[in-house]
Amino acid sequence: MTPRYESAGVIEYTGARGPTRHARALDLARGRVGLSRSAVARFYAPLADAISAREPAFVLAHNAPVLPWLLRDTDHRVVLYAHNDLLRTYSRHEAGRMLESVAAIVCVGESLAERTRAALPGSLAERVRVVRNGIDCERFTPSANGGTAPPGNRAAPLRIVFVGRMIAEKGPDVLIRAAEQLGRADLEFVLIGSHGFARDAPVSPYEQELRRLADSARSRSGADIRFEPFVDRMSLPAMLRDADVLVVPSRWAEPSGLTAAEGLATGLPVIASRVGGLPDVVGTAGLLVEPDDAAVLAEAIAALADDRELRRRMSQRARAHALEHDWSWAWSNLRGVLEEL
Template sequence: MKKIAFVDLLFHWPAGGGSWNDLFQIASGMKKRGFEVKLFVPDFDLYFPRGVIKSELPFEVCHIPFNKLTFNFVNVPRKFKEAIDKFKPDYVFLGDGYFLKPYVSKALKDYPQIFRFYSYEIICSNNKLFFADSEICSNNIFDDSVKCKKCRFGNISLLKECAKIILNWKINAYPFSRIMFHFTQEYLFSVVFLNYYKYVVSESIKGVSRIVVYNDYVKDVVTKLNKQVEMIPSGVNTEKFVPLEKKRDNGIKKILMAGRVAEYAKGLTILENAFKLLLSKRNDIMLMLTVDDYFKPYENRFQGEYFKLIKWVDQDNLPAIYNEADIVVVPSLWMEPFGIVAVEAMACGLPVIASAVGGLQNIVVDGETGFLVTPGDEKALMDKIELLLDSPDLRESMGKKGRKLAESLYSWDKIIDKYYVPLFS
């Protein structure tokens, strides 16, 4: 029986984002197909729930403890290598992670390694968003690493930032404090600000057996260093995410934005303005938003009968949220690496209006399963929403085509059999 060591520096369960559900599905699927699977995660949850697992997983998990000082570019790769050497895997799958990810990759260079890019991690210093000064950035660490450093910290003193980490300075001052400490701690303790980091990233990419990406942009960047690059989509459980009969609430039509909507780059402000334009013309609509603790500063803007705020739910309860909606909108301003919300919505038989950016362009078939609009264009977004609101037959037709596409291209079983079984052969 062949062994696969899955490594993820951010994994927690239930998943708070698409990358961790993606890894869960791949690991579970490979175990079902006869592989011995073990997941290796850090236990370090001061700023972010790294390694926090609240429900049983179908595979073994190895927890490796760290603190804010030991979670660094020396200790993390060393401890992960020690743990993985004991397991003696045939393959290593390196999943999500930020700036420490290339160090771990280099430490595991003796194993056949699949390096998974879930976003723009390690080639973008701005929290992997490629989103500087509120617009899509055309730079990366290989083009101009100095610009990347300025984007992350500007003229802020690195020594002061280190002192804040050590002293836990204002760690709970405001809702985003912990998440910012999370990024800052890893940035500093990975020495991303040194030219050496660019070398580590380059060597780690060159040294792996195979690289898996979501979109053409990342593929083009990393192909310059390693030709063994494959584009593999994420998937959806098409037996769980299914169309359900909708209950009508007095003729109210519901528009859903799902995911981490509090992040500016997700485009909530654009949808908010488009929705308010619609409200000036009609009163038969409701905006549904999935929210978490980071949304609290914005709650007052979304109160009243035309809004519904839904607390963050896990994968088991998410299909019911989708099925309450009539339309799903993904108004992203940044280059979405993939666009799992669009896939989940299509699996539930819903039309999707999405920004024509990043991986979303490869998912939504414009005019067939929904519409693509220019990022940031509130008027265009409003027009497409209104068109679907007033066209029940079009909504149904697009929903059916979306469901068919999700079943044919994004079913997890099909993705694992088509891509991952050969990858681990």
């Protein structure tokens, strides 16, 4: 896997083929009757073998609940590092059996931690810790104007940007409906992303529906809406610097909200849904709105569009908040958890 971080040593191993959809379904059935999930165990077994013979150490098992079980007879201290709701298909009994030997379970937000604790037996719930993700403040930096130019005094409209997968859970349709309600010539809405992680991926049925919704918004109110396909990590910082406002209109419980964090680091005023881990990420540096409410979102966008001073203050707060929660801050928190163990 590339790119690789120069700060980390690499353990290479020959991996196994990932489980098919049918195999995952069988795993789910096996887990419900108290058996091990053999397909996912086979996938992670080469990794466990590569780790097990090494000197005892902390092993951070990223989104891999099976790894503590595979390494249960070793001297390693395995920490399950949860970036998603990993136990949603596990019974409390199965979760207890698979994670009995885990040293700790680290969740990237309090909302995710609450759901994880609820899925665990009491003894394991006590091992849950929260370590929020850090923000990359070196790659993501503000533009020269910081998004503070007022409408009417700039060569182009104020650019309102969505970045993420074009799936219903991310709520891009909510932003399109808000754009239609606003119908302002001084605003430009750019939706960046694809259903998958490739620029040339086929347009999904949901993406087709988004385009129909955008066409309707243009015809009804003259809203300026355009789409950009998926952009890679190297291109994203420049695209965010070209934006004036970032909107994260998710309707599902985002565990953390990477895009919101990167918008803050770029010094963008951020409007995000009050759901999942997004309030933790945005804090008081952005505006929070109820999910799936286009009218409320439109009001928040209008408030920013009409108030240059508000955008300036939010831009400054955004960057300051990001710098206070960079990767060194996150690493310090994680190190504190490991030292407790």
